[in-house]
Amino acid sequence: MIEVKDIYKTFGENEVLKGISAKFEPGKNHLIIGGSGSGKTTLLKCIVGLHEPTKGQVLFNGENFTEMSFEQRVPIRTEIGMLFQNSALFDSMTVEENIMFPLNLFTDKSRSEKLDRANFCLERVNLEGKNKLFPSELSGGMKKRVGIARAISMQPKYLFVDEPNSGLDPQTSILIDDLINEITEEYKMITVIVTHDMNSVMGIGDHILFLNQGQKWWEGSNKEIANTDNKELNDFVFASKFMRAAKAKL
């Protein structure tokens, strides 16, 4: 389990996170939602250690991640997979090399074993045969899928995803959501997703954290979201006519 305890994060004079606490359990999709500038990505980066919180703790299975040195964090980091907003694939490497990169650094597997694992991960994201392509030769959706393949190559316990649907068409977005959902259930991972996408919220939001002005404003599941009387959350989720019509039908 991942536990976030009373996290504060300040950049200069700007307090971005104001005392956020939450628990993330295995086998579930945890969605962090909120308007632009609400602190979603900052919270995600504090959890994975890309930002150091000004105050508060992040516990991975009870271990205080925030107080660990870079070296102490390495064993936990090898259990983390992350999909970035722009996929963050290494430009100079092929798809196959991208997926094998963490395996090369942190495992003693033979080359054929690593290749088998890379092929398995590519099959899992429906990109078999694309091994030798470079990231510049891939579409946005394919890059996301390669990013997921790289993230799961080390069989992680934790998957962090930053805006998986940004820049994708609705069909590809649903495909990526379904893939993340399947993988989460298959590997019993703790998956934390930062998103703006209401299809994701309603589709795969087992546990939703709504942030507003750096604070946790609401917490619940996608089943509860339609019945909440939280004004800010309603304004955010049901901002479009389509979503309001969908709510009225529920």
Added chain:
Amino acid sequence: MFYSLGRYIILLRLSFKKPEKFSVYWTEVMREMVSVGIGSLGIIAIISVFIGAVATIQVAFQLSNPLVPASVAGGISRDSTILEFSPTISALVLAGRVGSSMASQIGTMRVTEQIDALEIMGVNAPGFLIAPKVIAGISMIPLLTIVSVGLGLCGGYLACVITRDISPSDFITGLQADFNPIIVTVCAVKSIVYGFLITSICCYNGFYTEGGALEVGQSATRGVVYSCVMVLFADLIVSSMLL
């Protein structure tokens, strides 16, 4: 300024930490050596031949005096090529070619979150990205300087053959006369120092890029400008210490 200096030193210290896996880092070092060494050979060859030729023509012009033996021009041309033209001008050109490429490559990796991806995996990003480039710089730039010296002297000989300002035999005689080996030591020390400065300063500027494409360009420019200034400063220090 002290903040930047401190951050530069900390980054270098992080860059030379024990690697996670030596074989992966070694592959990166080889890749960078090819990029720096083989990739820069063409431009170094061209500038060296021309600089050697121009240096010889100008020295010959300045020493066109019946009281000065013509072969002296060969000696002066040799010393200035080995001591100054080959190491320093090559370094300035390499700061533009190699340094800007390194700064923009690392800067792009920063703004596209590739460096974050490395850190999330538990990889020491400065070690993986910067150490191989610095090692490639301090090993390949001295080798390029040796090539530059050789081609610079060939350029000087060609200038003699073509212009006949001094005869080729006088030039060869001058090259062989009064050779002091210390100039080779100075040349080697300079090129190693320059290799380190160019790669580390440009990598530092790339690593701390913030923003987008515009800032990547600014980082690359800043890296080249700072490394050129530091090359000239190091030139002064090394020359005054060793000569």
